[in-house]
Amino acid sequence: MSTIKTAITRLLGIKTPIVLAPMGGASGGALASEVSLAGGFGFLSPAYTGVDKFRDEFHIARSILNRPSGPLPIGAGFLGWKLEEERSPHVALLELALENGVQAIWLSFGEDLGRWIDLVRNHDQKSGKTPSTLIFVQVNTVEEALIAFKNWKVDVLVAQGIESGGHGSASAPPVFNLVPQILSALSALPSSGAPPPVLAAGGLSSGAHLSAFLTLGAAGAVVGTRFLVAEECQYSDVQKRAIIAAKSSSAVRSYVFDKLRDTTGWPAGVNGRALAMPAVEAVESGADIAKVKEEVAEGAKRGDPSSSITWAGTGVGPLYRLQPAKDIVRELHDAAVAYLKASSALLGDA
Ligand SMILES: Cc1cc2nc3c(=O)[nH]c(=O)nc-3n(C[C@H](O)[C@H](O)[C@H](O)COP(=O)(O)O)c2cc1C
Incomplete structure (x- = not known):
């Protein structure tokens, strides 16, 4: 197997720069562990689960x-705004994930992410965790990106473009624009320590995408939607069939x-990308939301x-079959x- 060595493979001690996104309702202990076993790095998400269910996911991961x-050798992802709710x-x-000695914590979509970064670092200090x-x-x-680097000294930046599945900023640039902008802003800073590796996220579902972003200077790719057709993904059979049937144009924000589904409360400007539904179109065209919600529940x-x-993200089109996660990584x-x-064969001496 040829290896791909980047700042992220060295930091995490992995064989290939493929990181499974923490996906609420999709990335559990089985999917995260299989991705890590296959040479990438898997994040699990507790987004819609309680403590008991999350503990079970760690048992599954430990067993696999x-x-x-x-x-x-897996991570856990958390939504800042959920942590920030009163008596959340x-x-x-988050504490359960730290007690389980996860290698990494992922944070997104919060007003005060620095607070949770401090919590993680204090936990490490008290428990003497190294690394x-x-x-x-x-x-x-x-x-x-600059706040995360300068104020919080994060270890890894994930640049999420508008193409992403699940939640993200409604005004995010395409990932093809965002990644080079972040890389160039980091390299223009007066020497304030080595900048963290930057991972590209959003619509990346093939090796061609991964290689393109490595060439641009990203340290790797965060892949979400591509793993929704993994056998180990927690999506229901109905959802997996919908992903397989979807076209590239089916994923809308x-x-x-x-x-x-009454999950409002996200920070301002954050919406979600999912497969188009008649109910969403109806509400956007002015239908009474209370009535539409009843119909959807029925x-x-x-x-x-x-x-x-x-x-699902814009990379949903070419996903035609279920596969073990390890095959997707390979x-x-x-x-x-x-x-x-x-692409290296294109180079030659004058
Ligand atoms: C089903 C699903 C659930 C997601 N849940 C989360 C989450 O809980 N936390 C988070 O930070 N990002 C979440 N995301 C976004 C991912 O972190 C990532 O940005 C995205 O999957 C990358 O785009 P892609 O899906 O096109 O590969 C989710 C994405 C999907 C598809």
Whole structure:
């Protein structure tokens, strides 16, 4: 196997610069561990689970990774705004992840992410954890990237473009614009220490995408939607079938998805990308939301796929079959290696 060595593979001690996104309702202990076992790095998400369910996910991960105790080569992702709610039950989930010795914590979409970074670092200090827990922060603008680097000294920046599945800034630039802008802003800073590796996120579902971003200077790719067709993904069968049937144009951004399921409360300007639904179109064209919500609830009870919200990014088109996660990692890696070799063959001496 040819290896791809970047700042992220060295930092995490992994074989290929492919990072599974923490995806609420999709990335559990099984998916995260299989991605790490395959040579990438997996994040699990507790977004919609309680402490008991999250503890179960760690048991699953420990069993797959064959690590009954001690630190784990996976990470856990947290939504800042959920942690920031009054008496938030999510803080206990973050503490559970730290007690389990995750290698990295991922934070996104909060007003006060610095507070949670301090919590992680204090936990490391008190417990004497070495190496310390790596901090990943997902950003949508150059300004956010600079704050994360300068104020919080994060270990990894994830640059999330508008193409991303799930939640993100409604005004994020395309990832192809965002990544070079962040890299250039970091390199223009007067020497304030080595900048962190930057990972590209959003719509990246093939080895061609991975190799293109490595060539641009990213240290790797965060991949979400591509893993929604992993056998280990927690998506329901209805959602997985919808992903397989979807076309590239099927994944649309809207604030209405959250309104339909009463999960509003995201920071201003954050909406979500999911497969288009007649209910979303109806509300956007002025239909009464209360009535549409009732219809969606009824449809969901009947198992009607058009009533189920299926978060997905613009890379959803070419996903045609379920596969073990490890095969997806291998496919992405091998194709990226082939593209990198082909592009280096373009170079020649004058
Ligand atoms: C089903 C789903 C759930 C997601 N949940 C989260 C989450 O809980 N926290 C988070 O920071 N990002 C979440 N995201 C966004 C990812 O972190 C990442 O930016 C995105 O998956 C990258 O784009 P892609 O899906 O096109 O690969 C989610 C994405 C999807 C598709």
